[in-house]
Amino acid sequence: MTFSVSWNMARKALLLLLILSASVFNLWGQFGPEDSVYFLFTDRFYDGDESNNYTVNIRNLKGYHGGDFAGLTEKLPYIAGMGFSAIWISSVVDNQAGGYHGYWAQDYYRVEEHFGDMESLKTMVDRAHELGIKVILDLAINHTGIQHDFFGDPAYQDWFHPRQDIDDYSDQYQVENHWLQNLPDLNHENPEVRQYLIDMSIWWIEQTGIDGYRLDALRHVPADFWREYSAAVKEQFPDFYLIGEVFDGNPANLGKYQNAGIDGLLDFPAYFAIQDMVRNGEPATRFAQSVINSKRNYPHEELMGTFIDNHDVRRFVNQVYRNREEKLAQSLMFLFSYTGIPIMYYGTEIPMDGGSEHSGRSLMAWDEPALYKDLVTSLNELRSLHPALSSGEFTIVDRSMSRFVYARHDADDVFLTILNNGDEERFSIELPDELRRDFRWARSMVLDSAGEPLAPGVPELESIRIRRGRLRMELPAYTGVVLKLSRERE
Structure with a gap:
């Protein structure tokens, strides 16, 4: 894009200013809607230190594959180069055998030896901060692994709930007090357990200077x-x-945790809605209604985490059976122009394959071309250059049966995201009065400086004339576009 050089210079200048003015610990932890997050499994990302490859077997999808903090440190410039301002990595605490994912804690005060040691973890965090990247650690404190040092010790018997599996997930008592996936359930009513978990969480912040936790379950x-x-x-x-x-797909069941002090939540209602429309062909009117319902329930929608797939579901490309390239491009445009903080799963920029839980967590495919990397980079740059796309107002413009159009706008800019989920290619869009502002042109922001699509499935579009507040356009079936409105043709 033509603004890439200027943005890179501005980014470096801003980073230098932050470093020079840093006068408080954990300055980097200031999160907001302008951020974007790259989520990865440390074990599956990059092997930078073969000395910690204990029991590594890349043919075993449920075992360790060799990724570590040294490898992540080496590859941080790759993530920064796409414009991400934060990473979310799998839990760093010591896990029992097979716990590559970090959800089977064995010792909360030790670093997982497959990933490195405390020093290599600190080195990674420091390098991330140098690059302007904040660090979020995954943390599971609902349960431990079956081999945790405290489990089975009579001195800690009242730290765990008696073994009972959850058989009714609509029963909140069972959800909070029974065992999840056969894992020892911590007794959070016990004041000692509460204090231990709080002290441990603060200890990791003090030791490493991390900027956030993604709290599991x-x-x-x-x-x-x-x-x-x-x-x-x-x-x-x-x-x-x-x-x-x-x-959970019910926004009300998420909003109550923001009221309990959690800044944001992974926006599963938005995930299910975009999947229903893009994957299943459900009417865009249903998607629009889901968006409206969500916004009624989130006290701080700007801090929610928006995503199109992650480690708990099949990868997006494995959930789409027709027009895969077009629908992935559509969904990425949604991800980076919707409200909240976009969170992209590692390898989506390729895109990587993954039709099951563990295959969706396979080794990062470094040898494959990253077909969507330019699109992701451009969308991140757009968000950085134009606050309207990250923190501007959100207005639904059109919600027909097969088409969903929304605007992100502030006093300076207006952007339209158009998702065409049907066969009709020629249509018109009428702007609401508050968005007209004498605009005469709309230009695609998902083309490169030569006017070529930034990724497969991105349509070629010439600038669109706006007449009397109406856009008449052609958009190929099952594609999307992000348009910037302007008064002059650019």
Whole structure:
């Protein structure tokens, strides 16, 4: 893009200013809607230190594959080059055998030896900060691994709930007090357990200078614990970012945790909505209604985490069976222009294959061309250059049966995201009065400086004339576009 050089220079200047003016610990933890996050599994990203390859077997999808902090440190410029301002990595605490994902904690105060040691973890965090990248660690404190040092020890018997599996996920008592996936369920009613988990979480922040936690299995822990937990963390680190996981499509079941002090949550309702429309061909009117319902329930929608896939679901390209390239491009445009903080799963820029839980967590395919990298980079740059795309107002412009159009806008800019989910290619869009502002042209922002598409599935579009507040255009079936409105033809 023509603005890439100027943005890179501005980014470096801003980074230098932050470093020189850093006068408080954890300055980097100030999260907002202008951020974007690259989510990865440390074990599956890059092997930078073969000395810690204990029991590594890349043919075993459920075993360790060799990725480590040294490898991540080496590859941080790759992530920064796409414009991401943060990474979310898998848990760093010591896990029992097979716990490459970080959800089977064995010792909360030790670093997982397959990834490196405390020094290599600190080196990675420091290097990330030098590049302007904040660091979020995954943390699972609903449960431990079956081999945790405390489990089975009579001295800690009351730290765990008795073994009972969850057989009714609509029963909140079971969800909070029974075992999830055969893992020992911590008793958060016990004050000693609460204090231990709070102290441990603060200890990792003090030791490493990280900027946030992604908190696993949020709804399996009582909301009053999260209220106490977030207050304790924020008392010492006011800008520390807490984002939680509630695997639920009902926005009301997510919003209550923001009210309990969690900054943001993974926006599963938005995920299910975009999947229904793009993958299943559901009417765009249903998607629009889902968006409206979500916004009614989130006290801070700007801090929600928007995503199109992650480690808990099949990769996006494995959920789409027709027009795969077009629909992936569509969904990326949605991801980076919708409200909240976009979170992209590692390898989506390629895109990587993954039709099951563990195959969706395979080794990063470094040898394959990253077909969507330029599109992702351009969308990140757009968000950085134009605050309207990250923190501007959100207005639904059109919600027909097969087409969804929304605007992100502020006093300076207006952007339209158009998702065409049907066969009709010729249509018109009428702008609401507050968005007209004497605009006469609309230009695609997903083309390169030569007017070529930035990725497969991105349509070629010439500038579109706006007459009397109406755009008449042609957009190929099952494609999308992000348009910037202007008064002069650019």
